[in-house]
Amino acid sequence: MTRVLNAADRGEGPYVRRFTPVQITLHVFIIVTFFGLVLTGLPLHFSSAPWARFMVTMVGGLETAGFIHRLCGAITFGYFFTHIATLVVRGRRDGWKRLLWGPESMTPQPRDVRDIIGMFKWFLGRGPRPKFDRFSYMEKFDYLAVFWGVAIIGFSGLLLWFPVFFSRFLPGWIFNIATVVHGDEALLALSFIFTVHFFNVHLRPEKFPIDLVVFTGRAKAEYMKEEHPLEYQRLVESGRLETLVAPPASRATYMWAMGFGFASLALGLFIIGLVVYAVIRG
Amino acid sequence: MTRRLPQVAGVALVATVLALAGTPRPAASQGAGVVNCDKCHGNRDFIDRRRDRRRADTLMYVPRSALEQTAHQTLQCARCHEQYDDGYPHDARARVVPCQSCHEQAGLDWEASVHKANATTRGDAPQCTGCHGTHQVYPTSDRRSSTHPLNVAETCGRCHADERIIGTYFSTADKATASTAVAKYYETVHGHALTSAGLTVSATCNDCHRSHKVLPSDSLSSSIHRDSIPATCGQCHEGVVEIYDRSAHGSALVRGDTTVTGHRAPSCVDCHSGHGMVRADEPSWHTGAVEECGTCHEELYESYFDTYHGKVTRLGSDLAATCADCHSAHDMRPATDTASTVHPRNVVATCQPCHEGAGAGFVQFQTHADPRDREKNPQLHFTWLFMNALLIGVLGFFAIHTTLWLARVTIDYRRALRGGGSPPAHGGGSEGDA
Numbered sequence: 218m219t220r221v222l223n224a225a226d227r228g229e230g231p232y233v234r235r236f237t238p239v240q241i242t243l244h245v246f247i248i249v250t251f252f253g254l255v256l257t258g259l260p261l262h263f264s265s266a267p268w269a270r271f272m273v274t275m276v277g278g279l280e281t282a283g284f285i286h287r288l289c290g291a292i293t294f295g296y297f298f299t300h301i302a303t304l305v306v307r308g309r310r311d312g313w314k315r316l317l318w319g320p321e322s323m324t325p326q327p328r329d330v331r332d333i334i335g336m337f338k339w340f341l342g343r344g345p346r347p348k349f350d351r352f353s354y355m356e357k358f359d360y361l362a363v364f365w366g367v368a369i370i371g372f373s374g375l376l377l378w379f380p381v382f383f384s385r386f387l388p389g390w391i392f393n394i395a396t397v398v399h400g401d402e403a404l405l406a407l408s409f410i411f412t413v414h415f416f417n418v419h420l421r422p423e424k425f426p427i428d429l430v431v432f433t434g435r436a437k438a439e440y441m442k443e444e445h446p447l448e449y450q451r452l453v454e455s456g457r458l459e460t461l462v463a464p465p466a467s468r469a470t471y472m473w474a475m476g477f478g479f480a481s482l483a484l485g486l487f488i489i490g491l492v493v494y495a496v497i498r499g
Numbered sequence: 500m501t502r503r504l505p506q507v508a509g510v511a512l513v514a515t516v517l518a519l520a521g522t523p524r525p526a527a528s529q530g531a532g533v534v535n536c537d538k539c540h541g542n543r544d545f546i547d548r549r550r551d552r553r554r555a556d557t558l559m560y561v562p563r564s565a566l567e568q569t570a571h572q573t574l575q576c577a578r579c580h581e582q583y584d585d586g587y588p589h590d591a592r593a594r595v596v597p598c599q600s601c602h603e604q605a606g607l608d609w610e611a612s613v614h615k616a617n618a619t620t621r622g623d624a625p626q627c628t629g630c631h632g633t634h635q636v637y638p639t640s641d642r643r644s645s646t647h648p649l650n651v652a653e654t655c656g657r658c659h660a661d662e663r664i665i666g667t668y669f670s671t672a673d674k675a676t677a678s679t680a681v682a683k684y685y686e687t688v689h690g691h692a693l694t695s696a697g698l699t700v701s702a703t704c705n706d707c708h709r710s711h712k713v714l715p716s717d718s719l720s721s722s723i724h725r726d727s728i729p730a731t732c733g734q735c736h737e738g739v740v741e742i743y744d745r746s747a748h749g750s751a752l753v754r755g756d757t758t759v760t761g762h763r764a765p766s767c768v769d770c771h772s773g774h775g776m777v778r779a780d781e782p783s784w785h786t787g788a789v790e791e792c793g794t795c796h797e798e799l800y801e802s803y804f805d806t807y808h809g810k811v812t813r814l815g816s817d818l819a820a821t822c823a824d825c826h827s828a829h830d831m832r833p834a835t836d837t838a839s840t841v842h843p844r845n846v847v848a849t850c851q852p853c854h855e856g857a858g859a860g861f862v863q864f865q866t867h868a869d870p871r872d873r874e875k876n877p878q879l880h881f882t883w884l885f886m887n888a889l890l891i892g893v894l895g896f897f898a899i900h901t902t903l904w905l906a907r908v909t910i911d912y913r914r915a916l917r918g919g920g921s922p923p924a925h926g927g928g929s930e931g932d933a
Contacts, residue, residue, distance in 0.1 A: 273815070401887070
C-alpha cells in the first residue's frame with residue numbers, strides 16, 4: 218500500500234476543519250517572512266562563514282539584504298498584531314476564560330506537565346502514549362516560542378534599527394545586549410524550527426514526509442483521532458464534529474500546499490546544514 | 500648591409516654637416532694633446548671596418564652628435580676617457596675616469612649601497628652606467644632619461660623584474676616583497692598615478708629606495724628601515740607625517756617601544772604596505788586596513804567582528820565604520836589622551852558623522868565589548884550566559900525528546916513486524932492504545 222504523502226490525508230473518515238483561513242494565512246506569512254529574515258540575517262550572524270558573502274550576493278547585496286530584513290521585520294510586526302487582534306475578537310466573542318484556559322487554550326496547564334512526563338514514560342516503554350487535546354505541549358511550545366521570539370527579536374531589532382532614537386532614553390550598552398539577544402534568539406528560533414518543529418510536525422515516522430493541515434486547514438477524522446484524541450472525543454460528544462466536517466481541499470490548494478510545504482522543508486534543512494557547517498568550522 | 504646604407508649615409512651626412520658648421524671644439528682643453536675622436540669614432544665606415552668582433556660597434560661608434568642635449572654635451576671626450584690619444588692602439592694608460600670624480604656624493608652613496616657590494620662580488624648589480632647609460636646620459640628632467648620619473652620603474656625593472664636576478668637574490672620568503680616589487684608597484688596608487696595620470700611627482704622606485712644609496716630594509720641606514728620610513732614618506736606626505744609623529748604609533752616608534760610580542764610600533768608601510776598600496780577610498784582598503792590593525796591589536800580585532808560594524812565590513816560593506824573611522828587614520832591616540840578621537844570628551848563628535856543626532860547615551864555603546872569578560876561588561880556577560888543556557892537548554896531537551904521518540908517508534912515498528920501483524924499505520928497508537 219503506497220503511503221499518502223500528506224499525513225492529514227491518511228486514514229478513514231471525512232475531513233474535519235482544524236484551522237481557519239485567517240490562521241492559514243498568518244502561518245504562510247510567518248513562513249515567508251521568517252525565511253526572508255533568516256536568509257538576510259544569517260550571513261551577518263555567521264559573517265566569517267565561507268557561504269556568507271555568497272548568500273548576501275544571492276539576496277541582492279548588502280543593502281538589499283538590509284532592506285529585505287527590515288521589510289520582513291515590519292511584516293512580522295504586522296502579522297503579530299493582526300494575530301493579537303484576532304485573539305481579542307475571540308476573547309470577546311467566546312469569553313476570555315475559554316481563550317486563556319482549558320482544552321482549547323494555548324496556555325500551558327498542569328495537564329501539559331503530566332503529558333510531558335507521560336511522553337517520556339512512553340518513550341521508555343513504561344506507560345501508554347498520552348492523549349492530547351486540541352494542542353499538545355509541543356504545539357503550545359511552538360506557538361509560545363514564536364510569541365516570545367517575535368517580542369524579543371522584534372524589540373531588540375527595533376533598537377538596532379533606530380539606535381539614535383532609542384539612545385535618547387536608554388543607555389548605549391543596551392545595543393550591545395540587543396545585538397547578542399537578537400542574534401542568539403534568532404539562531405535558537407531557526408535551529409528549533411528547522412529541526413524540532415520539522416520533526417514533531419512533519420518528519421517523525423508517524424507523519425513522514427509532510428503534514429499539510431496548516432495549509433489546507435483540514436485533516437481526516439482518523440488523523441484527529443490519532444493526533445488529538447481528546448479533542449476528537451469532545452467534538453463527537455458535544456455533537457460539534459458535524460459542524461466542522463468539510464469537503465476535501467481543492468486540487469489547486471493541494472498542489473500549492475504540497476509545493477510550498479516541501480520547498481519550505483528543503484530550504485529549512487539546507488539552512489540548518491549551513492549553520493552546522495559554520496558552527497563546526499568555528 | 501644594404502639595409503644599413505641609408506642609415507650610415509645619414510649619420511655621415513650629419514657628421515659632415517656638423518663638422519662644416521664648426522661645432523665648438525675647444526681643442527686640447529682637456530686631456531692630453533690635440534685629439535680628434537670624431538675622426539674615427541664618428542665615422543661609421545671606419546668603425547665598421549675596424550671594429551673588434553667582441554664588442555658591439557654601437558659602443559665604439561660615438562659621433563659627437565650622440566652627446567647632444569645630454570647632461571654631458573659640453574664635455575670633451577677626454578674628460579671621461581683619459582689618456583686616449585690620436586694613435587691606435589690607444590695609449591696603454593688610457594682609462595675611463597670614474598664618474599665619482601665629478602659626482603662625488605652620488606659615488607659615495609653608491610659605494611654604501613647594496614648595488615656596490617653585489618657589483619663587486621658578483622658583477623650582476625649596476626654601476627653608474629647600468630642605470631644612467633654611457634653616452635646618452637640625459638638630465639633626469641629629460642623625458643628620454645632612463646632616470647626620468649616615468650622611466651625609473653622600467654630601468655629598475657630591467658634587473659628587478661628579471662627572473663634570473665629574482666632567483667639569485669629574492670627567492671627566500673623574507674624577500675617575497677622584493678621578488679614581485681616592480682609588477683606590484685604598477686598596481687599601487689603610486690604606480691597608477693604615474694602610468695594612468697602621468698604624474699611625475701608620484702613616488703617611483705628611487706623616491707623611497709634612494710637613487711644611489713639603495714639598501715635593504717634591515718639595514719639601519721636604509722631609507723626604508725622602519726625608523727626612517729616616516730621621514731621617507733614625509734618627503735611628499737608632509738601633512739600626514741606631522742600628524743603621525745604625534746600619534747601613539749609615531750611617538751612609540753621614536754621611543755623604540757616594543758610590544759609584548761616584540762613588535763615595533765607600526766610605521767607608514769605597516770598599514771599601507773609598500774608594494775600593495777591602494778587608495779584609501781577603495782573597498783579593498785576598507786577591509787584590508789582592519790586586517791593590518793588586527794595583526795597587532797588582536798583582542799580589539801576579535802571584538803570588532805562581534806559588532807554590526809565588523810560583521811557588515813567582513814561581508815564587503817565599505818560604509819560601516821572600520822578602525823580608522825573611529826580612531827582616525829594617522830592621529831590614533833590612547834583613549835586617555837584628551838586629544839584622542841575616542842577620549843570620552845570627543846567620542847560624541849566621532850560617532851556623529853555617521854550617526855547623526857547621536858548623544859551622550861548613544862556613545863555608551865561599547866564598540867569592543869567582550870561578552871566573555873564579566874568584569875568589564877557584566878550586563879552583556881550575563882545576557883550572553885542566559886542566551887547560551889537558553890539555546891543549549893531548549894535544543895538539548897528537544898534533542899533528547901526527539902531521539903527517544905524515534906527510538907520508541909522504531910522499536911514498536913519492529914515489534915509489530917516480528918509479531919506477524921502489519922506495522923502500525925500511524926505509529927501513535929501502539930501499546931498505549933491497545
